[in-house]
Amino acid sequence: MNPRTFTIALVQMRMSADPEANFAVAIERIREAARRGAQVVCLPELFRTQYFCQREELALFDLAEPVPGPSTAKLAEVARDSGVVLVASLFERRAPGLYHNTAVTLDADGALAGLYRKMHIPDDPLYYEKYYFAPGDLGFQAVDTRAGRIGTLVCWDQWFPEGARLTALQGAEVLFYPTAIGWHPAEKAEFGAAQYEAWQTIQRAHAIANGVYVAAVNRVGHEHGDVLGNRAEGLGVEFWGGSFLADPFGRILAKASHDSEEILLGEIDRARIEETRRNWPFLRDRRIDAYAPIAERFLDAGSSR
Numbered sequence: 001m002n003p004r005t006f007t008i009a010l011v012q013m014r015m016s017a018d019p020e021a022n023f024a025v026a027i028e029r030i031r032e033a034a035r036r037g038a039q040v041v042c043l044p045e046l047f048r049t050q051y052f053c054q055r056e057e058l059a060l061f062d063l064a065e066p067v068p069g070p071s072t073a074k075l076a077e078v079a080r081d082s083g084v085v086l087v088a089s090l091f092e093r094r095a096p097g098l099y100h101n102t103a104v105t106l107d108a109d110g111a112l113a114g115l116y117r118k119m120h121i122p123d124d125p126l127y128y129e130k131y132y133f134a135p136g137d138l139g140f141q142a143v144d145t146r147a148g149r150i151g152t153l154v155c156w157d158q159w160f161p162e163g164a165r166l167t168a169l170q171g172a173e174v175l176f177y178p179t180a181i182g183w184h185p186a187e188k189a190e191f192g193a194a195q196y197e198a199w200q201t202i203q204r205a206h207a208i209a210n211g212v213y214v215a216a217v218n219r220v221g222h223e224h225g226d227v228l229g230n231r232a233e234g235l236g237v238e239f240w241g242g243s244f245l246a247d248p249f250g251r252i253l254a255k256a257s258h259d260s261e262e263i264l265l266g267e268i269d270r271a272r273i274e275e276t277r278r279n280w281p282f283l284r285d286r287r288i289d290a291y292a293p294i295a296e297r298f299l300d301a302g303s304s305r
Helices: 019-035 058-063 070-082 155-159 161-168 188-210 270-279
Strands: 005-012 040-042 085-095 098-106 112-117 142-144 149-152 174-178 213-217 220-223 237-240 244-246 252-255 262-269
Touching (some): 005 213, 005 244, 019 040, 019 070, 019 262, 040 174, 085 149, 085 174, 112 142, 155 174, 155 188, 161 174, 161 188, 174 188, 188 213, 188 237, 213 262, 244 262, 252 262, 262 270
Parallel strands (some): 005 040, 040 085
Antiparallel strands (some): 085 098, 142 149, 213 244
């Protein structure tokens, strides 16, 4: 039987132009988190490189790799040696011309416990992900690990309550969101505070609506997508950090800064999930008989549905 609590760590990182250097830093952070008592460690989205989706460039597909592959093999060794469950986001080459933004969950013995392909793919200025990634086709999922049952979604997924709900309904005790999100420098003064607050608020709402812990881990630093000796034009993206852990009623238990590398630790308490759901029984009171129209793209005025 699993103990009542387990400790998670969110590794908030700054990425350099050197993928191997980033990988080495990530490994050291994982080991440090394990030394500090973490049983589950989550890295930011696409941690191996600067955020290359700031432009569309054919050569950048060379960054992708098979999953399982070289990175998962190295990470599995680290997970096994450190005795931690590991959540890591990778650029997956599934087949020639077919790529995904993929998060792997490695159990504490190094075994591959779960594979999640990002379901919602954005296409915004400086976030041109539809050029690189096909939408996920493995669905939303929760997986059992040595520490507990966890679910992983990725970045843009965090804005959609449907994904959080379907993952929680599979028994996830904590939802992890590896993330790469930041400010357009020209917009930060006017919209920056509201953008971050909206990002945090929507994820705290997932915690409340589902009675689960939510853990979001972001990167920090001002990036121009420096990789393979090239960079994107323009002002780049200032990644806003602010990684956090929220409890099952949306209370912030731990929060990182907006500009520094940090290892954020927090405790997952199964008793708090039980207590919260008893007092706020949102899952009990769901009207599953009335929700069929949620699968429609839009309900036009006058529709009988």
